Amino acid sequence: MTMHLKQLTRHAGAMLATCLLAQTALGGVALAQDRAALMSEHRGGTITLAAVSAAGTVDPMINYTAQFWQVFQMTYDGLVKFKQAGGSDGFEIVPSIAEEVPKPTNDGKTYVFKIRKGIKFSNGKEVTPSDVVASFQRIFKIKGPTTGSFYNGIVGADKCIADAASCTLEGGVTGDDSAGTVTINLVAPDAEIFSKLAVPHASIVPADAPLTDAGTTPIPGTGAYMIASYDPNSEMVLKRNPSFKEWSVDAQPDGYPDEVVYKFGLTEEAAINAIINGQIDWMFDTPPSDRLPEIGAKYASQVHIDPLAAFWYAPMNTNLAPFDNVKVRQAVNYALDRDALVGLFGGDVLGQPVCQILPPDFPGHVDSCLYTKSPGETWSEPDMEKAQALVDESGTKGQKVTVIAEDNAVARGIGTYIASVLTELGYDASMKAISPNIQFTYIQNTNNNVQISVSQWYQDYPAASNFLNVLLSCSSFNKGSDASINIAGYCNKELDAKMKQAMTTALTDQDAANAIWAEIDKGFMEQAPLAPLLTPKSVNFTSARLGNYVFNKQNRWFISQSWVK
């Protein structure tokens, strides 16, 4: 019997290996297929997308939403870009408007970009170094949301931040039209500069682009598509850019559909039904929880589940009682049942329990869980006894605590659960759900005295600093401001210095830097200014006719690389 089992196992293993090899080989064949042949076969048609609501302005330098950043991938380009490829390849920086990714000079403070010739905006004008210089000035002139965090390291940025109207970035960004080059000078070396240049906020737009938020009037871009019309209450229509000629498959590949129509205003339920009926091809919003079992069972081939570099967490205000006591914050971390939270998110397939800040498979992530029954590498189960003991020691039992969550099904569910756990720990806890339009800024402002909230963070680019430095550095905490992303209000000078050390180390040794980031992650979790809850996965439900679904953690699903014909 034992032998029989062993033989079976061996045969099954061999078969599995054969299948995997065959799959790899077939994948290779598929990759090797002539792209031109695929284009001729599938080019054309209209992809229809839907979302509950639009995501605001179509100004690529202002919009800071995952929803429209996904669209901007096919409409705008920066000097460099994240590779338009599936899986982890999407983290790779590739040249886009620039001919190549330059090597730094001047001790890592100067980068000279050679601008490609022949790239045209959708208005027919060719991209010149002057456009690039004007685009960088525009980031400051329109007071883009990341001027102080992404681009403040450019020489002259401080003056531009202080006086946006007269911004010249003198000595910071200079262009030479005759040589076709743009030079960027930094105040100090920055290991993440290319990532910052690859996001839509550093898109290259015509020099005569308006110096105010473009709002609903699209600015010409260099992508394969252009936004032909946009009405946030109705729809956005993208058409092929008539001036586009593919210059880099990695940076800006030509797309399959002739037109992309993005409809706004459909509820999630309506969108699900429309996809099932073949009326639309994809919905931006996560399918409603009561439809998940159905689509997972009946339409499994149309469901795509992909990992995300993100986490849901509960920031605890370290300056307000009872969370100004580290024991209370640790108690919350011990008490939370991450499995239950994953259940609220849709189950094991859609989420993963976490008890650290950096997401799995992210630079700097090393498995570690301090707050579980048996502390080790992964979370196993809550430790209520320890949590109760810590609350008893803190002497804060009975205090009033309000959890602030977004008013949507998942966040409200998580908020309610956290309030229930706090009640179990002995607090007089309640949950308040407020509009998603204001919740994110509301919880940041110290004037609102938010004690604990439910929030989420999705990476802007693949760097540990984009989580740890952004969410927990002393400089991210601005009292009385709606833009105080350090929601916990936690400032630890020692860990701050360590983060600076990690960023400097990354200039020369990324692996060593990642090791430091892992220590920082653990260091923050020891002080527990927040309680990590879960790492979500992306659920995309597409129509039966949609083919060539490609996804990566950076830019999510590549709309233009799917076909409907």
Added chain:
Amino acid sequence: MSIPSDIASTEAFVPEVPPLGLPSLGLEEDTGRRAGAGPWRRAWLLMRRDKPTILAAIVLVLIVLSSLSAPLYAGYVAASDPFRSNLSARITVDGKRVKVMQASTEGLGLGVTPIGPTYNAQYFLGADTQGRDVAARLLYGGRNSLLIATSATVICLVLAAIIGITAGFFGGITDQILSRILDILWAFPVYLLAISLSIVLLSHGIVIGPIEITGDSLLLPIVIIGIIYVPYVARPVRGRVMALKRSEFVLAATGLGIPAWRILVNDILPNVSTMLIVFVPLMMALNIITESSLSFLSIGVQAPDASWGTIIQDGQTLLYTRPAVALAPGIAIALTVLSLNVLGDSIRDALDPRTKLV
């Protein structure tokens, strides 16, 4: 959102109630009034003969009693805490141990669905998204919905009576000021006003001197709902008082030099009180709907407290798989409002002198 249709027309909303102080005009025989029966007794006699009224009263009493028994049901029947998340719990159904929150096992295994109605003591109507017993929450929710509706009705009628009687009786500048205040309130669509007040007050609560109402207090929806309907009651009260002021018996009392306060207490108030009584069930029905609407929008009763509106909101994301979660409170609201409206109509008819007592 505009004024609810049933109160959009003040005329339609003003109950036709006899002025109790009016001297008899000798029409008893014509209207079929039973000799010797006072207006209250007469109303009672009329109402108890009306089968729909009796049925409505029975339904209402059952709803109130079952809501009041919520702690008993939760503690001794369902054996569950309806305010605590129960996401990892297991229960025994038909001799088998099953999870309250059940992960899908079909296809890709997406989604977690709460257990449906077991029709047993535990989870009779199933669980909500937090794994809580829906039946127990329904009863607790009923307590809050009825408490809010009743308290808001009292606040509304007391304020409306004070404002309406003062404005109608004293007239002049007093009437001008009070009427303009009512006009301002009236100018706002009722739900817009309620939503605006709720959103503003939920963040910081109300602090007036030593009185503090926190954002998560039940007093907040009570006060808000109580205030927003004041103009809809105060205006007809004012109109009735103005009419009464011109009536012969009030003129006579004034001519005899009787102090204003005595006229108010002895002649005006008794005549207005019948009108206010007719308003009670109608306002309660309106208030239940308003409370449910605000709670459904997350700006009424705050978690972990429950009301019928919050339970419907909880059930909104389960409509496809567990419709009972939203349907149960929906049916409870419908039955309560229907009963109150039937009772309201019945009271109005019973207090109408033109109704024949056969």
